[in-house]
Amino acid sequence: MKLHLKIWRQNGPNHKGRLVDYDLDGVSPDMSFLEMLDMLNEKLIARDEEPIAFDHDCREGICGMCSLFINGQAHGPDALTTTCQLHMRRFKDGDTIVIEPWRAKPFPIIKDLVVDRSAFERIQQAGGYISVYTSGRTVEANNIPIPKETADKAFDAATCIGCGACVATCKNASAMLFVAGRVSHLNRLPQGRVEAARRVQQMIAAMDAEGFGSCSNTGACEVACPKGISLADIAYMNKEFIASHFSE
């Protein structure tokens, strides 16, 4: 396949960026999207040009690092698919593909397609954990009875990979779906109930402090999410937030 790529290049956080045109020939339909970018970078290095900076780690849909807008869609055209699991057979010979970084104020661009998502880490540190004894006094997890429906909902919420597509797609740059995933995962389970009220309040306060916008129920986050985190988790978090003011 022969492709025409328009890729966002930006030297650093305080530099002006622009779309740069590249022609790439010999792309296999079996390549992943990131392998296609690897191929382009090898050609750039061979020409003594600076390779394009982009994030990736697992390349298996697990780590949430490979966050790109592809033709205006977070993670590209396939639903429930991360950029690293997108394949070039999804495109046609001769296609033009526009590749941009996440665009949201709390995710500043570091270089080219790489953004700083450490705001998510700070929200996580504000309450996305449980406190348990870990040496000799732990309870065997399988001995704690949890209804199947509750376990399934908590597990589904726990599949969030922290990619940030929800924020980048939301017109308000809201992080509600990400935070709701964490709250829904931990607050639903007995192990997470001890800190439930504090968790939901502190994580929402951290989200606001980082400059993420408010939720206006547009639902774009749910559509863009590669892991199917649901708006129902936001409803659950809102319920937990209100309840938290009566339980402390």
Ligand code: SF4
């Ligand atoms: S909720 Fe979905 S889109 Fe948002 S960070 Fe988690 S996995 Fe990514």
Ligand code: FES
């Ligand atoms: S590189 Fe880990 S999810 Fe894509």
